[in-house]
Amino acid sequence: MNMDLTELMFWFSSLWILPFWLLMWFLPNHELTQRFVGDLRFCFLPLLVPYIVLALPQVGTILLALGSDMPTPSVVVDLFADEDVILLGWLHYLAFDMFLGRFIWLRMLEVKRPMYVSTPILLLCMMMAPIGCAAGVAATWGGKGPIDTLAVTSIVSNE
Numbered sequence: 001m002n003m004d005l006t007e008l009m010f011w012f013s014s015l016w017i018l019p020f021w022l023l024m025w026f027l028p029n030h031e032l033t034q035r036f037v038g039d040l041r042f043c044f045l046p047l048l049v050p051y052i053v054l055a056l057p058q059v060g061t062i063l064l065a066l067g068s069d070m071p072t073p074s075v076v077v078d079l080f081a082d083e084d085v086i087l088l089g090w091l092h093y094l095a096f097d098m099f100l101g102r103f104i105w106l107r108m109l110e111v112k113r114p115m116y117v118s119t120p121i122l123l124l125c126m127m128m129a130p131i132g133c134a135a136g137v138a139a140t141w142g143g144k145g146p147i148d149t150l151a152v153t154s155i156v157s158n159e
Contacts, residue, residue, distance in 0.1 A: 006087050009050035013094050016046055020098065021126055024105045025119045037102055044102070047095040054088045061085070093129075101125035104136030111140045 003011075020043045023033040036042045055062075065071075065079045080086055104125050108118040117139055125132030 006054060006084055009054055010087050010090065013047055013050045013091050017043075017094055017098050021101065021122070024101060024122050026115070028105060028109065028115060028118055037105060040102075044095065044099055047091065047098060051088070051091045051095060054084060054091060058082075058085060058088060097126050097129045100129045100133045104133060104140075107136060107140040111142065113139060 020037050023030065023037055027033050061082070062079065062085070065075055069075070080089065101122055105118070105122060108121070121132055121136045121139055123132070124135055
């Protein structure tokens with residue numbers, strides 16, 4: 001089997017995220033979940049490597065296309081006509097979804113939402129991150145302070 005670098009980065013990233021989502025869905029309070037999902041070095045930073053590997057050759061094209069004029073639908077469609085840019089977009093989605101899913105998982109822990117509430121919302125975060133994030137914020141909203149303060153306090157230090 002001859003797999004090029006782009007395809008390798010796609011499969012690495014697509015498979016890398018699965019255990020983290022499974023932990024958040026089915027073992028949200030487990031020590032392993034807190035250790036691995038709670039630490040960005042495990043759940044998020046490894047997604048940056050494939051993204052950077054695929055983004056570097058495309059930086060000029062992307063910056064020129066999006067930085068020269070106001071992006072229009074036709075500019076974006078033209079940009080995504082390139083297969084490598086489409087895969088780069090996929091990696092972007094995976095990283096964004098993981099980051100937002102982790103944020104919502106932390107909020108769910110902080111307010112002690114049961115799995116029957118957190119799991120469907122985290123599934124939404126994976127499939128449709130903006131909607132899942134909105135649902136997660138709504139499900140954890142207490143009206144006290146900024147909406148991002150909950151996530152900061154919910155991880156127990158592993159040191």
